[in-house]
Amino acid sequence: MLVPIVYLVIALGAIQEQSLGAESGARHIARAVATAPDEAAARERAEAVLGSIVAEYGMDAGDVDLAVTCAPAGGACPRAGATLTVTVRTRVALPLVPPILGLDRAASIPIEASSAQRVSRLWGAS
Numbered sequence: 001m002l003v004p005i006v007y008l009v010i011a012l013g014a015i016q017e018q019s020l021g022a023e024s025g026a027r028h029i030a031r032a033v034a035t036a037p038d039e040a041a042a043r044e045r046a047e048a049v050l051g052s053i054v055a056e057y058g059m060d061a062g063d064v065d066l067a068v069t070c071a072p073a074g075g076a077c078p079r080a081g082a083t084l085t086v087t088v089r090t091r092v093a094l095p096l097v098p099p100i101l102g103l104d105r106a107a108s109i110p111i112e113a114s115s116a117q118r119v120s121r122l123w124g125a126s
Helices: 002-034 039-057 100-106
Strands: 065-071 083-093 108-118
Touching: 002 039, 002 065, 002 083, 002 108, 039 065, 083 100, 100 108
Parallel strands: none
Antiparallel strands: 065 083, 083 108
C-alpha cells in the first residue's frame, strides 16, 4: 500500500514542478518581451528567460514549445499597443516509465501555461 502512495507523491511533485516552470516562463517571457526596446532585444530576452527557466525547473529543452501571439492579429508581433500572449507547452514524463516502444511518450502529461501582457504604445520608438 505504501509503494503506490510514494509513487503518486513523486509523480505529483514532478507535475507540479513542470507546471510552475511553464507558468513562470510564460509570465516572465511576456514581461521581458513587452518591456524590450525593440524586436531584436525582445527575441534575445525571450531566449535568455526561456533558457534560465528550463535550467531552473529541470525541463527538457527539446520538449518545451514557446508561442508568441499578438492581438489584434495582423502585422508584426510584438508591436506597439498590442496585447502580447505567450504560451509555454511542455510534457512531464512520469517517473520510472521505461523508454521502450515509446512508453515514456505515451505515459507523459502535457502542461500548458499562458500569460498576457500589454505592450506600450511607444514600443520600438527610439
